Amino acid sequence: MSAAACLSKIRETHQRANGSLRLVLKRRGADTVLDVLRQDGCLKARFPRPVDWMEAVTLNSSGGVAGGDRLDWEFALRAGARATIASQAAERFYRALPGDVPARLRTKLIVGDGAAVEWLPQEAILFDRAALDRALDIDMAADGWFLGVESVLFGRAASGEQVLTARLADTIRVRRAGRLILHDAVRLSGEVASVLHRPAVARGGAAVATLVHVAPDAETHIDALRDAFAAAPGEAGVSAWDGMLIGRIVAGDGAQLRATVAAGLACLRGGRALPRVWMC
Secondary structure (H helix, E strand, O other): OOOOHHHHHHHHOOOOOOEEEEEEEEEOOOEEEEEEEEEEEEEEEEEEEEEOOOEEEEEEOOOOOOOOOOEEEEEEEEOHHHHHEEEEEEEEEEEEOOOOEEEEEEEEEEEEOOOOOEOOOEEEEEEOOOEEEEEEEEEEEEEEEEEEEEEEEEEOHHHHHOOOOOOEEEEEEEOOOOOEEEEEEEEEEHHHHHHHOOOOOOOOOOOEEEEEEEEHHHHHHHHHHHHHHHHHOOEEEEEEEOOOOEEEEEOOOHHHHHHHHHHHHHHHHOOOOOOOOHHE
């Protein structure tokens, strides 16, 4: 094969990011401590507050996510462990090339007996023609405690960006004591801008979030969460059943969305401050 043909073949192969992160935490006396940490590829973790309620921050060193990238996270909390898992920054999902498979993100959380975990990544920012397949799976003990949020921005309003077309598959599944108690799936494909303008979808909003709280006393917080959302700038609603609270938030931009999400989290986190990375 000639040198020119070899170079042509190389140019047709697009570089893709792959990463995996596995983190296991356990209880030691009054503290939550690291048991297992495995980092591979572009995914890393840092621990700015390794104390009673551990704080872990995930990093993606690839500089953004493109079509064909594959990222996998697994977090396990053994009996009695408590941790907040946040991302260093909002994640950007760039335009996928024609024929690209979507970026594939998989997150698994295992919550042991009496353990508590918060899943608080910052927003996923979709660019026009982005393609994302994302799934969050939570496997909990019967007395486990979980609070999490998944947020999506369709473009950055302050930069004048607009997402006209995109592909999004976003799934949240919760199992408690082995029983599936929540399967929440969102599918958007094609002209998402027109879909988001529908009254039953987002009524023109460009930022959405789903908040999930599962705990033995979760349903008792429904009125407080509704009051917190009512005082925030975005539009939000709350449902409660089977030991769960589900909050849906729609906002005109990322600032409104974050303010509303923060109000909801403040209501459910017992007065603890948000991770410092959320303030950057």
